[in-house]
Amino acid sequence: MYELKRSIPAIIVSFIIYIIFTGSISLYDVLTGIMVAVIIGLLTGVFIVENPGKALSIRRALYMLKYIIWYFLVAETKAHLDVIKRALSPKPYLNPGIIRIPYNVSTDYAMTLIANSITNTPGTVVVDINQDKKLFYVHWIDTKTRDPIKAWKIISSKFESYAQKIFD
Numbered sequence: 001m002y003e004l005k006r007s008i009p010a011i012i013v014s015f016i017i018y019i020i021f022t023g024s025i026s027l028y029d030v031l032t033g034i035m036v037a038v039i040i041g042l043l044t045g046v047f048i049v050e051n052p053g054k055a056l057s058i059r060r061a062l063y064m065l066k067y068i069i070w071y072f073l074v075a076e077t078k079a080h081l082d083v084i085k086r087a088l089s090p091k092p093y094l095n096p097g098i099i100r101i102p103y104n105v106s107t108d109y110a111m112t113l114i115a116n117s118i119t120n121t122p123g124t125v126v127v128d129i130n131q132d133k134k135l136f137y138v139h140w141i142d143t144k145t146r147d148p149i150k151a152w153k154i155i156s157s158k159f160e161s162y163a164q165k166i167f168d
Contacts, residue, residue: 006046006052007041008045008056009041009049009055011038011040011041011042012041015036015037018032018036060166063165064162064166067162070158070162079121082123086141086142094141095141096140096143097139097140097146098137098139099145099148100135100137100148101118101148102149102152103134103156105163105164106168107168109163109166109167110160110167110168114136115136123141124155125138127139136156138151138155
């Protein structure tokens with residue numbers, strides 16, 4: 001029974017993704033989506049869902065929605081504008097470097113969300129992760145500081161805040 005509970009979040013997410021990608025809510029697409037989602041959820045749920053109670057939390061889902069909106073509308077826009085400004089500048093100002101940034105989350109999902117958010121934001125790329133010391137090694141296009149705590153505040157503190165609310 002517990003294995004079935006672990007499949008429910010995967011079924012729900014699979015169905016939502018199926019409907020988004022088909023772009024249709026016709027009876028055929030809904031029924032096909034349900035069948036595909038159930039199969040995918042039953043096959044993968046036991047591997048990807050550790051705690052079904054956490055995965056089905058409305059509060060966590062709302063934080064995820066808030067994060068998605070903030071990330072794509074604010075964080076990405078600011079980072080893209082900064083990189084565009086640098087690229088179009090007659091004298092590009094670059095100060096690249098690799099810095100250590102600590103993280104304080106406990107789950108692999110939260111760590112992955114932070115690392116992916118840093119990497120997908122223009123101007124920063126996570127090049128290595130030390131899970132024992134809880135450190136990201138980040139290549140930064142404009143190294144404003146070498147201090148890990150100050151760099152954490154600039155680059156990843158907001159990502160980490162959301163990751164803790166969603167996954168920890």
